[in-house]
Amino acid sequence: MLIYEKSQAGRRSISQAPITSTTNTKVSDIPEGLLRKKKAALAEVSEMQVVRHYTNLSRRNFSIDTQFYPLGSCTMKYNPRGAHKSAMLPGFLGRHPLAPESQSQGFLACMYDLQEILKEVTGMKGVSLTPMAGAQGEFAGVAMIRAYHDAREDFERTEILIPSAAHGTNPATAVMCGYKVREIPVDKNGDVDLAALKEAVGPETAGLMMTNPSTCGVFERSIKEIASTVHEAGGLLYYDGANLNAILGKVCPGDMGFDVMHMNLHKTFATPHGGGGPGAGPVGVGERLLPYMPTPIVGKESVDGKDVYRWLDEKDIPQTIGRLSTYMGNAGVLLRAYYYARLLGREGMHRVAEYSTLNANYMMKRCENAGFELAYPGRRATHEFIITLSSQAKNLGVNAMDFAKRLLDYGYHAPTTYFPLLVPECWLIEPTETESPDELDGFVEAMIQIQKESEENAEMVKGAPYNQTVRRLDDVKAARELDLKWSPAQES
Amino acid sequence: MPYIPHTDEDVKAMLDTIGVNSIDDLFDEIPKDILAKNFDIPEGISEMEMMRLMSERAAADSNVSCFIGAGAYEHHIPAAVWDVVSRGEFLTAYTPYQAEASQGTLQVIYEYQTNMANLTAMDVSNASLYDGGSGMAEAALMAIRANKKSKSRKVLVPRTISPLYRDTAHNIVTNQNIELVDVNFDSEGGNTTLENLKQYEGEDFAALIIAQPNFFGVLEDVNELTDWAHANGMLVIAVVNPISLALLTPPGEWGESGADIAIGEGQPLGVPLSSGGPYFGFICCKQKIVRQMPGRIIGRTVDMEGKEGFTLTLQAREQHIRRSKATSNICTNQGLVMTASTIYVALLGADGLSLVAEACHENTNQLSVLLTSLEGVETAFNRPVFHEQVLRLPVSSESVLEKLAEARIQGGIDLSTYYPELENCVLFCATETKTNDDLVAYQQALASVLAS
Amino acid sequence: MSEIRPELKYLVSHEWLRVESDGTAFVGISDHAQEAMGDLVFVETPEVGSTVTAGEEAGVVESVKAASDIYAPVSGEVVAINEELEETPEAVNNDPYGDGWMFQIKLSDPAELESLELLSAEDYVAKVEEEDQ
The missing domain is CATH 3.40.640.10 (Type I PLP-dependent aspartate aminotransferase-like (Major domain))
Known part of the structure; x- marks a missing residue:
């Protein structure tokens, strides 16, 4: 529900009104032709409604503070409080x-x-x-x-x-x-x-x-x-x-x-x-x-x-x-x-490269051992690595996007998909140095599960995600029938 | 090790799985001779020590009474704004590429787009740009793409627009051989007049940029300027202060047919001064040129069960798909600060914003009266202003401002730095945060500086 | 396998061309191209009255995740565009050789047809098959 749909004419966060100074010159010195005639269509809501609305919206997000977020080339490490x-x-x-x-x-x-x-x-x-x-x-x-x-x-x-x-x-x-x-x-x-x-x-x-x-x-x-x-x-x-x-x-x-x-x-x-x-x-x-x-x-x-x-x-x-x-x-x-x-500090800088590389290589090895195909086998991972799901796409009809959406149901943010463009059906995975091996193991286990699901019930995986706030969105409709803002008329 | 969770046992087990002996082995593809030496930087410190250092440094810059505006304004920010924004789910989320796992951020952006489009009375908004100055550069580039009738790579830019914006925009567009042409202003009114524009009539320009209020705080005759530009085949780019839009005619309603693009600095909407950033630039436009708009855009759609949801849209204009032919190289929006503005606008509503705008206007007029009551101090221009005003002092404004600063009053900026013809001129602003006592304190401090 | 019409000429960049007896030519993209792009969400056509040059960009087609330039197969003046596509870009997906046509060019030099490297349907089939390998 949009904030505008909670709006009631005349309701306000009254405590946010400024205490103006004593005179009442107001705006009479501004020529009429330069003044706004109709007030902007914005929400009229109470302070608590605002806090509740946006707090609830925040809960519809994945974030580093709530989930492992191994987006390749984005370096989603812990952000110190x-x-x-x-x-x-x-x-x-x-x-x-x-x-x-x-x-x-x-x-x-x-x-x-x-x-x-x-x-x-x-x-x-x-x-x-x-x-x-x-x-x-x-x-x-x-x-x-x-x-x-x-x-x-x-x-x-x-x-x-x-x-x-x-x-x-x-x-x-x-x-x-x-x-x-x-x-x-x-x-x-x-x-x-x-x-x-x-x-x-x-x-x-x-x-x-x-x-x-x-x-x-x-x-x-x-x-x-x-x-x-x-x-x-x-x-x-x-x-x-x-x-x-x-x-x-x-x-x-x-x-x-x-x-x-x-x-x-x-x-x-x-x-x-x-x-x-x-x-x-x-x-x-x-x-x-x-x-x-x-x-x-x-x-x-x-x-x-x-x-x-x-x-x-x-x-x-x-x-x-x-x-x-x-x-x-x-x-x-x-x-x-x-x-x-x-x-x-001086002694901490190099640990960034070292532990991010350790995590990526460990995860890459675990993926390889679980049967996933590496894009560059025989190379060391750096802080990230690529797997390709083209055989899954070809043999099971489950592509990199389907795998990614299913991963959301397991509580992990999907890695970067379809980039770089020259590796087909790819995932670019970057765990960063701030994740513990337990988290990495959990992620690989989820991948193994999804592989199993894809073999047993490809249709189910292709319909993912199931436990997010929305199912897969119609982005073709979004682009063909542009709806880029709420307006009062459209709702009545 | 700060922020690294690994125990020695973890490391050993992981190395065993990988099949190497040490972490260093993982770097064996890197030529040895380029491996780094030791760094000459301070040793790591604890959170406690760092908080102490930061607190001391922050305190050193505190306890001032700020009357500087010039594009960044001190407003009261409701406590709820940054409390909610600082939730980890907003703070530490990434760009909402995985729409199903980012509905929170996506809906906030959709609401933000709505707020900005409705405030400016334009058809559409994007999800924000970096800041006002760089936003003006993007708007100029957009106008050149969108004005199909014009072959020109030139844009008319009145000198009443912030010199910082003009400088920033010039530095960004000049590499594409795009010229921003200065237009002079009326020395009495401090505004851009048709007289100032006359010499450009009949010449091909892609757009005219109009700021309301302008850098001097002065209100321009936006209606006649807009109509003049359209009559001369130019698009109109509006540069506006979002708080002022609660009172002033929004760009979408300027002149006969409205501005084509509206941009501005979003900072006044719930974003702290914070040394100049992070702020956010907003950009809105008419529907028919939406595909020329740079940056991220969110659309409302439905999921496979018909339930409402939000997603990135029109992505084929952007650099990650269109590469060298993209509308801009911009990848980000200023998501978090834009979120703050969305919460700010929801808390204030249209009526609250009007009260803020009126209080700013009133305080500025009030301070103007107080200051010009001092001998030799006068306003430099005779037209109405929004919440900033130019004063002409009887002596060098630079030294006056320095002395005011010693009394911990930041009295404004010295305009002669940017406009040689505005010698002894100070641009000041008084927002709703200032009480009558604050205004009187400024007056008294200025009186004693001028008397000395 | 996508449909390839025998009576049309093609470009390696997947545009098709149909020259009418009056010296105008229809341009669109092939069935293979629309399949590869997926659901189209926008088609940018050149402006009526503008001139286009063989081999140069004349428009753009966009799907949700990709954008691709349309090249003019021949030189000449654009005399008509398919205005329906502004509202219904899906016509290109549904009927690439019919309702999905994009623009019409009045050939500036019909002799150009001989000198240009336009593919026959047969050559285009070969090219598509080679790409699929």
Whole structure:
């Protein structure tokens, strides 16, 4: 039931009305023609109705706090409550983005510290925290690559190379930065086809965007040769941090030869996904791109022996690609990431890669032992791995989506399905380091059960889910007969 | 080990299952020479120590009386909003790709879309963008795609629109060779007039952007500007403050046929100032150009038993399917903050929002009267405002603001930073959170700064 | 096996073409293509009066989980579009060679038909079978 359907004209959360000041000037100074004539159709409900309505809606969600959520490439790890609590401290919430620096030293200190930590663990030379999500981090990175070539008056470089297994954001970003996209094939082991790459690079190559480990869940073993191939052609290397969790503390993107990267703090640094955002996608750069970093950035000076923090803007970084958000990005998310980074500290970073890799390899082995087909047998799993259900689809008529929907009935969120596109009927599974082996075992047991069900009663599996709040939804109807908002007329 | 549950026995048993001797063996596909060294970062600390550090730092920035607006506004946020939003089921859920396991998030977005479309009187809304400034960039790109009659890659952008928005939008669209063309403003009214637009008549532009209220807090003649743009073959992009929409004509009703796209900063609807983010940008449009709208959209449908449910829809426009031909590279919406706004709007309702808007308007007018009673202080523009006002001081606004800050009053922003012609000008705002005592305290502090 | 009409010409990208005696040509997508896409939810056709070039994008078909460009099989002016598809894209699924036609092109140069690499029904069958392997 929608909140509007609970509405009663005249009912209000009266305690939320502001106490106005004593005069009654009201709005008589605003010309009639600029005033709203009919009030907006919004719900009129009591405070308790609101709390109950949204509390009940929340219970119609899977979440990390309630379920194992092994979505590949999304890194659904535990989101520390302490991080949330500390970012919600009144002093942080109340600070206006344009508050004077003299009354912002606490916040700026956190941001400066976070920049330094991220720089160090990625092997980069500079970090800007401002991009508001991974896609904006990508945008910042590719825009910097363009600024670099433009500054050298190297205007011939019009192409960005992207492995065919890449996430769709990469090509979409390259186009937003004014580039053409050329796809590089991926071989049967999940590696970039080096011969094809060598064929593709040239004077028109602006750069290459890639993840490592790749979206195929395996480590790109030829990374150094890929880097030198692109660099020799005059291009730069972009590291998409989607899979940074797999190598955090073990390998620095800077040491693999990447010139620029983004980090998804909502993945690797444990900030909550919030039902689809907000995230944060800071960018890190090597020496060559330092002059182009997006603003603002936090700088530190020593004044009378005391650390003083201040914003760096275009006066300090004249060649910057500029600001990408109205203020400075998703500050509250950055505070949560800072909290997480400080709790892990020097000795904790590498454990992220180690235990996420341990969990993935353990789960992969258990799946293999249970008879599930691996997409890349013989390779190590990184923090994630792929199984393909194409034989189930072919022989039993139960496809990857059916399996996924049935899994919901067992109380597990489905892994990423049908991505990467080049593996048919696939599941991309990422357990993360914060899950215990018991949870992983439970998941594999559920898979074994569903396999059994598929063999015995395929129709039943194809009708899943059964114990969610709704059955499978008609998304064809949703797209053909668009119903994107409630309106008073339609209900009467 | 923070957040890692494994016991030594767990690890041993898992390694045995995998068939390796150590965790390091699992990294044997990685070339040895690129494995990381030790990091020069602080050692890990406990929750207790960290909470103490964060509390100290947060406290250092507290206890100020804030009269800064400029696109981010201090409003009272009902206690219920973030209490409910902070439930783990909202906080720690992912993008609702598995619709059956995400009906909560999906229905909230559908309600959010309804709120925004009804507040703006537009046909449809998406599930939100990052923030207002980047939202304006997306709107400009959308207008260029949607205006089939225009071949132009140029958009008219009045200088009365936030310089931060203009800067952000420029940085995002410039790589696609799209030009945002400045339009000057009337120096008396602080608004954009037909006179200012005259020189562009007959030229091909994809759209005109109109902010209501504008960056100076001033109310534009949105009806005549909208009609002018439409008469000249341009689409109209409205940039609006959602709180103001409780009082002011919504974009869907501007002029003869309404704005085509409406965007804005959603922060005033239940989102704390929080140093500039996370906020959310909203974008709404007319039905006929919905396919050009970027970002996530939720639709209502039925399940296989005919029961109502909600799901992502129109996904073929988005990057995960359309790749290089997508409407945008955006993957997220600002789900959690958008959820906060949905709860905020439900708590206030249309009448509550009106009261908030009126109280802001009244406080700003009131403060304006108090401040201009001081010698040499005057309002810079003569048109009505919503809840912000530009003051011209007799001395440098930069130094006045610094001195006010010492008295822990954040008196506004120095406009000369963005507009060289507005020397000694301060943009301030007083929302419903300010009491009469707060306003008088500002007046007295300013009086003593000016007297010194 | 999907239906392939012997009297039509095809593109490797799965569009079909039927040239009328008056020099206009109907364009749609093949039965095989609509099957592969699944339930269509939207068809974007070129605007009437616009010109299209053989081999270049002229429209888009969308299902829930995929989008695919439609390429113009021949060059010329778009003289008509199937307006019904705006409300009922499912016509392409139900009747790809009839009610599901998408647009009509007035050929700018009928001689172009000879030089273009259009597939006969037989060649198209072979191509589809090869893809299914």
